[in-house]
Amino acid sequence: MGQVYIEELSQHEGQEVTIKGWVYNRRSSGKIHFILVRDGTGIVQGVMVKKEVSPEIFQLAKELTQESSIIVKGIVRSDERAPGGYELTLTHLELVQMAEEYPITPKEHGIEFLMDHRHLWLRSRRQHAILRIRSEIIKSIRDFFDDRGFVMVDAPLLTPAACEGTTTLFETDYFDEKAFLAQSGQLYMEAAAMACGKVYCFGPTFRAEKSKTRRHLMEFWMVEPEVAYADHEDNMRLQEDLVGYVVQRVLEKHRPELDVLERDISRLETVVPPFPRITYDEAIQRLQKAGVDIKWGADFGGGDETILAEQFDRPVFVEKYPVQVKAFYMKPDPERPEVVLCDDLLAPEGYGEIIGGSQRIDDLGLLKQRMQEHDLPDEVYAWYMDLRRYGSVPHSGFGLGLERTVAWICGLPHIRETIPFPRLINRLYP
């Protein structure tokens, strides 16, 4: 039989199969070797008994080092003692490469050491589980929008200026002209929505802020849908449908990985729309009641978000923030011009804001006024204002931070484990 993957072993009970992989760990008892083989889909224990194989193969098994690449043949046998339910009785062993002394041992390590060896750390059970769940989350996001008739439109990564003008951007040279790494694709999605109706972009974004917290990366991935003729209410319904769908997909397909991460599943099972909604005004009242010293007009800190989120069993919307704490393009509430038609979606358990969205200003005059108030240069945004000149319509959209969503669903204490090669304030390697 040809190559079989470890996750498919249950379909081959009693058969001899070939597994191509790496040595995860090895134990020996003199005349019997236990070799844990990893192949990217799982881990299985191979049992090699001295009298059942040639002396050369038995000696080779004895010399195997951690992470050596090997091809083994063995008979699949169900065994109560095996963590995955199955074992291999080994019949053949072929060495592909004998690994040098592996830096990451089965014992514990510090975070700096692990981050320096991120390229190898990815092979561990835990990181492997996170990578697979991240992959599923990305796929479920794309399926959600594709199934609803959205067109995926890519936004540029090299841009002439800031999107919102607030955060610090990475600067680069563009043939003797200044260019910046994009911090959002949103403005471009507004243009695309006027062309295709329902659109989204999904790609990396960059922030040069010197943030040093468990919630920030310099380079992170964001999905940004934008819908023509959608208002604030439509926008929030789309958001809760998306988040509910993603969580249920992960629960459905990746229980084993969530188990590896020791995730409390019950905290995810409640994540079904509709999500609770509170206004900014109510959020301020709730915080004041909880003893926080905060006044109307201030933005929330990470601790404030946690206090609010803990009061609900699923993600909670906070809507209609004061104009002054939000971006220039957000549409004022016609009934209360001091607040805008926006919402933040706060994840439970202290994972913070995973979505920020709003209805956009569709009136040219008001947009011009806001840009002047924010000191934004007309030249750079001329094209953006054109969208309000030629068939302007009400429209809304939002941005969902992929890594914060992965951290929340996986129950990770720090965002640095949610992306294969994190870019942090002091880390550009590997």
Next chain:
RNA sequence: UCCUCGGUAGCUCAAUGGUAGAGCACCCGGCUGUUAACCGGGUGGUUGUUGGUUCGAGUCCAACCCGGGGAGCCA
């Protein structure tokens, strides 16, 4: 940028101002059911850097470098 904690063997950590140690990894030996296997032996150190106090500094003092945790900003 600010606050706070830390830096000792490849890794994780001990060590009253008085001879630098353990576990893991690695090497040698033992073991037919191990689950981070276990048992015996061995290799491995400019204690982050520079300067100071002292008869004597891993330990006390100063500056700097690097990292962890948190704040601000945000997704």
